[in-house]
Amino acid sequence: MSPAINPPSYPSQQELRNAPGYPSQKRLEKGPVVAIECIEEIPCNPCEQACPQHAITIGEPITNCPHLDEDKCIGCGLCVSQCPGLAIFLIDLTHSQGSASVAFPHEYLPLPKEGQTVRAVNRAGEPICSATVVRVQNPKTNGQTPVVTVAMPRKYATEVRGILRAQGGKKNGG
Amino acid sequence: MREVDLAVVGAGPAGLTAAIEGAKRGYSTVVLDMNPRPGGQLIKQIHKFFGSREHRAGTRGIEIADTLFYEAASAGVEVIVEAEVYAIHDSTLEVVVQTFAEDSLILPSEEATTSRSRPLSIAARRIVLATGGAENALSFAGWTLPGVMGAGAAQTMINLWRVLPGERILMVGAGNVGLIVSYQLMQAGGEVVAVIEATPRIGGYGVHAAKIRRAGIPILTSHTIVSASGESRVERAVIAKVDASWEIVPGSEQELEVDTICIAVGLYPNARLASLAGCELHYFPGLGGWIPVHNSRMETTVSGIYVAGDLSGVEEASTALEEGRLAGICAAASLGKERAGDHDEIKAIEGRLLGLRSGPFCQHRQDAKQELIGIGEAQCPQQ
Numbered sequence: 421m422s423p424a425i426n427p428p429s430y431p432s433q434q435e436l437r438n439a440p441g442y443p444s445q446k447r448l449e450k451g452p453v454v455a456i457e458c459i460e461e462i463p464c465n466p467c468e469q470a471c472p473q474h475a476i477t478i479g480e481p482i483t484n485c486p487h488l489d490e491d492k493c494i495g496c497g498l499c500v501s502q503c504p505g506l507a508i509f510l511i512d513l514t515h516s517q518g519s520a521s522v523a524f525p526h527e528y529l530p531l532p533k534e535g536q537t538v539r540a541v542n543r544a545g546e547p548i549c550s551a552t553v554v555r556v557q558n559p560k561t562n563g564q565t566p567v568v569t570v571a572m573p574r575k576y577a578t579e580v581r582g583i584l585r586a587q588g589g590k591k592n593g594g
Numbered sequence: 595m596r597e598v599d600l601a602v603v604g605a606g607p608a609g610l611t612a613a614i615e616g617a618k619r620g621y622s623t624v625v626l627d628m629n630p631r632p633g634g635q636l637i638k639q640i641h642k643f644f645g646s647r648e649h650r651a652g653t654r655g656i657e658i659a660d661t662l663f664y665e666a667a668s669a670g671v672e673v674i675v676e677a678e679v680y681a682i683h684d685s686t687l688e689v690v691v692q693t694f695a696e697d698s699l700i701l702p703s704e705e706a707t708t709s710r711s712r713p714l715s716i717a718a719r720r721i722v723l724a725t726g727g728a729e730n731a732l733s734f735a736g737w738t739l740p741g742v743m744g745a746g747a748a749q750t751m752i753n754l755w756r757v758l759p760g761e762r763i764l765m766v767g768a769g770n771v772g773l774i775v776s777y778q779l780m781q782a783g784g785e786v787v788a789v790i791e792a793t794p795r796i797g798g799y800g801v802h803a804a805k806i807r808r809a810g811i812p813i814l815t816s817h818t819i820v821s822a823s824g825e826s827r828v829e830r831a832v833i834a835k836v837d838a839s840w841e842i843v844p845g846s847e848q849e850l851e852v853d854t855i856c857i858a859v860g861l862y863p864n865a866r867l868a869s870l871a872g873c874e875l876h877y878f879p880g881l882g883g884w885i886p887v888h889n890s891r892m893e894t895t896v897s898g899i900y901v902a903g904d905l906s907g908v909e910e911a912s913t914a915l916e917e918g919r920l921a922g923i924c925a926a927a928s929l930g931k932e933r934a935g936d937h938d939e940i941k942a943i944e945g946r947l948l949g950l951r952s953g954p955f956c957q958h959r960q961d962a963k964q965e966l967i968g969i970g971e972a973q974c975p976q977q
Contacts, residue, residue, distance in 0.1 A: 429796055429813045430804040460800045461953040463912070464644040466652035482646050483953030502652055504642035505801030528781055545810030563642065563652065582808045585780075 430543040431459050433578075440487040441476070443511075448578075452495025452512040455578075456486045458505060470502035497523055501562035510569070511577055520577035521554055523569040528585045531556050531566055540572050540580040547584055549576045598622045600925055601687055601718035603679050603867060606634020607911045608903025608918035609724035610662040610671075615922025616720075617669040621929060624716060625666070626677040626689055632666075633659025634726055634903075635746070636911060638753040640781075641774055644799075648946065649912035656753075658911070677714070682721065682871035685898060689714040720898050720925040723868050724918060727861035727882060727904035732766060735821035741828030745775040745858035752782040760854030764831050765789040766819050770798035772858030776806050779856075787850050790817040790833055792840070799955070820847060822855055831855055861908045868905065872896050876969060880962040882908030889970035890944075892921035893928075897975040900925050907966065909951075909959055916947050 436442045441456025456467065456476070465478040467486050475492035476499060478484050497510035500523055510523035522540075532538055532553045540551035551570035558566035572580055599621035602613045609625055610632065616623040631637055639655020650658050666673060674691060681688040691714050729744040736742070741760060745767065751757045763784050765776045768791035776786045789806065794816050796803045803813060820832040820842065835846035862883040865875055873886040873894040885907055892900045902921040903914035920943045927936050951960035 429800070430807050431800070457804065458801060460955070462644060462799050462801075462955055463646070463950050463953060464651060465646050466642075469647060470652075480949075481952050482949050483956070503801075504644050504652055505799065506805045507801040541808060541810065543804065543808050545808050563654070565642070585809065 431457055435459050440485055443488060443490045443493070447490040447493075448511060448513050451514045452497070452510060453490060453493050454488065454495065454497065454499060455509045455511055456488055456499075456503075456507060457509065458486055458503070458507045461485060462505075464504060466502050466504060467499045467508060470499040472496070472498065497567065500567050501525055501565040506565070509581060510567075513574060513577055515554075515571050518574055519571045520574040521569050521571045522577055522580045523555070523567050524582055525565045526556075526568040526582070527565055530586050531558070532568060532583065532586065538570065539584040540570055540576065541582045541584060542579045543581050545582070548579055549573060551580065551583065553583075595686075596624075596714070596716045598624045598716060598718050599929060600624075600720045600722065600922075601626065601716050602722045602724060602922075603627075603687070604634065604724035604726055604903070604905075605629070605632035605663075605673055605675070606724060606726050606903060606914065607636055607658070607662065608726075608905075608914040608921070609634070609722065610666050611915050611918030612722040612724060612900070612902055612922035612925070613671040613673075614662070614666050614669050615919055616722075616926045617666070617671045619926040619933065621926055623671045624718075625671055625673045626679050626687070626716075627673070627675050628678045630676055632663045632673050632675060636662075638749050639911070640753050640778060643911060645910075645912040645950070646946075649915060649950075651912075655911060679867060682867065682899075685718055685721065687716045687718060687721065689716060719929060720900065721871075722892075722900045722902060722918075722921045722925055723871070723873075723886070723894075723905055724901070724903045724914075724921075725864045725867055725905050727908045728864045729857070730860045730862055732819070732857045732859050734819050736823050736828070739822050739824055739828050740826070741824070741853055742822055742855045742857065745771050745856040748854070748856045749775045749778060752778060752784075756782075758782050758784050759856075760828075760852070761785060762787050762852045763854040763856060764819070764833070764850055764852045765856045765858060767791060767858030767860070768796045768798055768803065768813055768815065769858060769860065770802060771861075772856070773798040773802035773806060775856060775858060776811060777802065777809075780806070780809055780811075784854075786811045787852050788833070789813045790819065791815045792818045792836055818842065819855065824853075828853055828855055861904065863905045863908060865905060868894065868899070868901060871899055873899060873901070874973065876966065878907065878962050878966060880958050881966070885966060887966065887970045887973055889974040890967050891924035891928075892917060893924065893970075893974050895970075895973050895975075898925075898928075907959065907963060913947060913950050913959075916943050916950070919943055920947075
């Protein structure tokens, strides 16, 4: 069987530390790098082709989990929008003095606006801190998967994986 | 009576690829589909697909449908939509073509252009059945109330017709369909109150579960639906915990205020037409249920009738694309014009199918398919 990710249905810190696609703390400290939170052996490999630095390897069989060569990753984030599982995040612990940024795919409308203050959520969808929207990128090459970058206090960077959705005045589902 | 070399039933990924292979080899090929638009389930798949580049991973299903349709059309395939095949006898398909809207995506044939509902008989030298799968039902108190629907139905409503079936939704089933449709209901503006799953495990991919969890939706495993109730439509649902022997844990019931309950408890192969045509069926629970027995060339126990896609075992679009290609090549080769590259192409497809059916999620399908094909090799017509 594959690693049990249920409950609570998203990877634990322990599972991530053991995942071949998750960067080391040392690498995270150095600056922008992606975290591939893909820990199940599923048949999928677009991330491998998405990386111009050849920092991501799946190889054969296609069910291998992605392996990140953290020294080759330059933190360009091109893979973030290309993962069909929306499981890649770009983390920059060096965003500014005391703050970090996290970029994540955000396929919901309306999109947040740059400069806006939002509530950042963790993997369980719980709001954990305020964040500022740094960038909203949706070029054609993203294939309609907008990537939102938010900045927040550094200590939250390994927890923040999204933001509360704007829902016509309604609060976040659930 | 129309005569064609190859008739394909179903214009989903398996049917279209089968037809493309037939037409590419110079055979007159027609595809019949009961829906108003070709593409099968692809046309409501607005998410990016998994798989490899050769399976168009990273592309949204809807775009794959369009690409396949144009590929088929340019190969010379005639696609007739809103056409229901209701019988097959002696290599003849009896079809009723329902309506011909002015703007429907029909490539008009000589015979079938005028009336709104007319019969059509097509004699085919080879037939590929790619009739897909259908959603399993789940019965519980109140399951006939308006507002209870298949997850696939909800997906059709939001993604094809742009109608949100309700505002507060309960999803029953945490397989890939349940997880993906929950995500898409949120994208459409609905609120998914919870996803419940009777087994102790989430059946779908972890990444699908993770993306709806971070949107704040709880996934409750070992939970089932007890009842739905409301005046004239669903207004609430009662869910409860189940124990290891699938019994409801007394006192664990909780009421949820919902107006829509989506059922995502698996698919079964839509084998009715294959059965009518006389194809022998075999029961494979791991592949969804009763499946037409077929050999490695996808030919059934009825000579000249081939199967592909979910009909030959419920899997995924990527496997359907490959199986369709395989069935198309083999059906065409049996008409007498085996091309030089056919053998290599078949080997390559088999290799890719093996890859798609490996790993902890998919190996059981490889095992079941192997058993099925083993039965098929013994029972299906020899080359």
